[in-house]
Amino acid sequence: MTSPAPEADVSAAAYREAMAQLASAVHLVTTDGPGGRAGLTASSVCSVSDAPPTLLVCLNRASSAYPAFLRNGVLCINTLSAGHEGLAADFAGRVPPGERFTGEGWGQLETGAPVLSEALIAFDCRIVDRHAVGTHDVLICAVAALAEARGADRLLYANRRYHVLPR
Numbered sequence: 001m002t003s004p005a006p007e008a009d010v011s012a013a014a015y016r017e018a019m020a021q022l023a024s025a026v027h028l029v030t031t032d033g034p035g036g037r038a039g040l041t042a043s044s045v046c047s048v049s050d051a052p053p054t055l056l057v058c059l060n061r062a063s064s065a066y067p068a069f070l071r072n073g074v075l076c077i078n079t080l081s082a083g084h085e086g087l088a089a090d091f092a093g094r095v096p097p098g099e100r101f102t103g104e105g106w107g108q109l110e111t112g113a114p115v116l117s118e119a120l121i122a123f124d125c126r127i128v129d130r131h132a133v134g135t136h137d138v139l140i141c142a143v144a145a146l147a148e149a150r151g152a153d154r155l156l157y158a159n160r161r162y163h164v165l166p167r
């Protein structure tokens with residue numbers, strides 16, 4: 001477990017203002033298993049290694065979905081394409097947790113985590129490590145399967161709004 005960070009000399013508000021300038025892909029991070037089905041919108045996804053294929057996602061422990069991710073030990077990173085802004089808003093809290101999977105086609109790959117059939121890319125993963133840092137857990141995930149729907153425009157998030165990056 002990582003020791004608590006020393007008192008930051010940058011305010012959280014100033015940090016958020018700075019971070020809002022960064023453009024990132026947008027994902028629905030989903031899970032299913034003994035802990036139930038859950039999901040949230042996330043932008044804190046990045047590659048760690050390609051040998052073996054490994055990525056990370058940072059999960060707020062206050063999120064309603066957090067207990068399910070820990071209990072299930074698996075997740076899917078569903079990278080969104082243009083036209084999925086509504087889904088991103090739904091999974092970011094616009095829709096209550098228990099009602100987030102009613103629409104859209106959802107399937108599975110290896111782990112049983114929900115896979116959005118129209119996702120630009122789906123990274124089906126097993127959680128192999130976890131580091132608590134401040135309010136979040138950094139989840140280290142081994143990629144067990146991949147699916148991709150080529151050719152769609154990308155959905156980005158920057159300056160607190162969504163943007164489309166043509167393919």
Ligand SMILES: NC(=O)C1=CN([C@@H]2O[C@H](COP(=O)(O)OP(=O)(O)OC[C@H]3O[C@@H](n4cnc5c(N)ncnc54)[C@H](O)[C@@H]3O)[C@@H](O)[C@H]2O)C=CC1
Pocket residue numbers: 015016017019020043044058060135160
């Ligand atoms: N990594 C995260 O946990 C993120 C959380 N959010 C949440 O989504 C909501 C909408 O955010 P915005 O409209 O973009 O404005 P905002 O001013 O709350 O956030 C601006 C930027 O700061 C960073 N950020 C915000 N809250 C954070 C947190 N609790 N932990 C780590 N980084 C954080 C993100 O990069 C975000 O794009 C807010 O409640 C925000 O907390 C948004 C993006 C990332």
Ligand SMILES: Cc1cc2nc3c(=O)[nH]c(=O)nc-3n(C[C@H](O)[C@H](O)[C@H](O)COP(=O)(O)O)c2cc1C
Pocket residue numbers: 026039040041042043044045058059060061062063064065091092093097157
């Ligand atoms: C564009 C965007 C990116 C987000 N990225 C993350 C993230 O990387 N990690 C995280 O824990 N929450 C992130 N959130 C916040 C969650 O989607 C959600 O708002 C929060 O978990 C509360 O949802 P709940 O109703 O499931 O508790 C993001 C929100 C938005 C709008």
